[in-house]
Amino acid sequence: MSVEIKLRNLQKIYPDGTAALGDVSLTCPASACTALVGPSGSGKSTILKIVAGLLDSTGGSVSFGDKDVTGLPPEKRNIGMVFQSYALFPNMTVRENVEFGLMVRGVAAKECQRRALQALESVQISALANRRIRQLSGGQQQRVALARAVVFQPDILLLDEPLSALDAKIRQELRAELAQLLHQFKITAIYVTHDQEEAMALGDQVVVMDHGKIMQVGAPLEIYTRPANDFVARFIGIANLFDVDVQLDSQKAQVQMGFGALSIAANEFRARWPAIASGPAKLLCRPQDAKIVEPAQAHTKLKVTDCLFLGDRIRVTGETENGKTLRMEAHNSSQVKAGDILPVAMDLASIHLIPSAI
Ligand SMILES: Nc1ncnc2c1ncn2[C@@H]1O[C@H](COP(=O)(O)OP(=O)(O)OP(=O)(O)O)[C@@H](O)[C@H]1O
Ligand SMILES: [Mg+2]
CATH class of the missing domain: 2.40.50.140 (Nucleic acid-binding proteins)
Incomplete structure (x- = not known):
């Protein structure tokens, strides 16, 4: 079931004293894609890791729907993740990669197979199920990573620069496909990118960040035509x-x-x-x-x-x-x-x- 994500007054100071997040409050609507965009070091990945439960915040809270998940470990959050480095197993087949997470959770072999194939179909690569990862293009690997993230039927999908390892042309093609898939999944997604075009193409809601603070939140057209300040005006377009x-x-x-x-x-x-x-x-x-x-x-x-x-x-x-x-x-x-x-x-x-x- 798709849920709303609510961040309230999130702060993060890393142990070395780096203040990565100021005071971030944000609602990511259910079944929609929120794109976080901003320059390098603006705190985008820090937010994603806190939502995933991979990193503790130093202040504030995270809720999924009505449930406060602030202290919950990652495996209890029912989240799918796709990162820039796909972290796929190169010598396993596509299907084995997608099944792996289900197997270690003790799902029966037949059920693993059925769900893996369904996930591969949803990203249109079921024909490649028996190929090994190292025999795939970057774009195909990216789809395997996506299939692996959605095979658990997560409530939330977190994507951190999933297209940034690809060259410009395939990146643009995949961007459109990804937008379609996200709508089809009807999942609550947070998509991190430093590419403003990608943020506008994929985000139902765009969040522009700078130096650990939110500069503006709005629909892509709103952000582009009515930026709240110079920073947003210059960063977007x-x-x-x-x-x-x-x-x-x-x-x-x-x-x-x-x-x-x-x-x-x-x-x-x-x-x-x-x-x-x-x-x-x-x-x-x-x-x-x-x-x-x-x-x-x-x-x-x-x-x-x-x-x-x-x-x-x-x-x-x-x-x-x-x-x-x-x-x-x-x-x-x-x-x-x-x-x-x-x-x-x-x-x-x-x-x-x-x-x-x-
Ligand atoms: N483990 C860490 N220890 C100390 N500082 C960190 C750590 N991880 C990140 N930072 C710092 O926190 C700030 C925000 O980092 P973050 O990774 O969230 O940025 P980002 O917006 O994702 O950037 P990029 O677009 O380069 O991925 C940066 O100043 C970064 O150097
Ligand atoms: Mg990052």
Whole structure:
């Protein structure tokens, strides 16, 4: 049965004094995938190990549903785990690897076989059941590791960078498959990655971490379009961030960018950014939200400094009239080169404002 995971005020100070987790409180909804993302050392694996019971926290509690599991050993938590190094037995067959955990728990041989095959079918590799692990590709091994984790029908699945050992192309393919499998299993999953694209593709809920603290929790679209602070804006996707000055009165908000101004009706402004008042703020504009326009509609004349062909589109980097860097995207047929001056406008419906000092 799938359960909600609740972390309350988790703290971890390692014996050498390293403070790995500040004060982490988080709810991971039942039957959904929560993706933990953040730079190296931000505390992601520490959280996962505490949820698994492999590591004791130095403060706070962990509950599964209504049950406090804080002091419970790992084998009593009914958790499946998949790690970066799959820790499969290279000389055993695929089926033996998946059956192994059931056998040592004393499950009868016939039942082991039946459940192992069912798990292998669920990850679409039952045809490879009799191959040895060393005869498999990295992606196939990853599926065996997944089958081995779900063969116990765990309540919770914990995955720590399971795709990071694979090359970019297979990683992308497996990412989509994994997303499908997780939905199919309807299991409560926590997926750890330092790859923001992977987090957004796999997470129903994304948790952005930095230095042992949660920076933001939200749906992928929310995190991407409405980051709570500069850190999240820069970590997730590509961000143009400008220091701006807001003048808000009863009629309208004027956002002075230093290279032009935006005017937004006061009602709309308050509804979109209730926490922003008159004064300094930061404006976020994603590269796809800046466009080449007719000169009369432009917010700035952008002096192109660099142009990168990305296949389906081009990424243009340029300088605004007051010398700020702006990155934007244009169709791959656009004839743009370094030195060009382009009239550029931001899409008012897509920009976002972030409080200045957090
Ligand atoms: N056994 C340990 N003893 C002391 N410090 C540790 C130990 N394990 C981890 N740390 C420290 O705790 C912090 C968080 O580590 P953690 O492994 O949770 O990071 P992470 O977000 O998983 O990073 P990565 O993306 O590199 O895997 C880091 O500063 C790390 O150096
Ligand atoms: Mg880690």
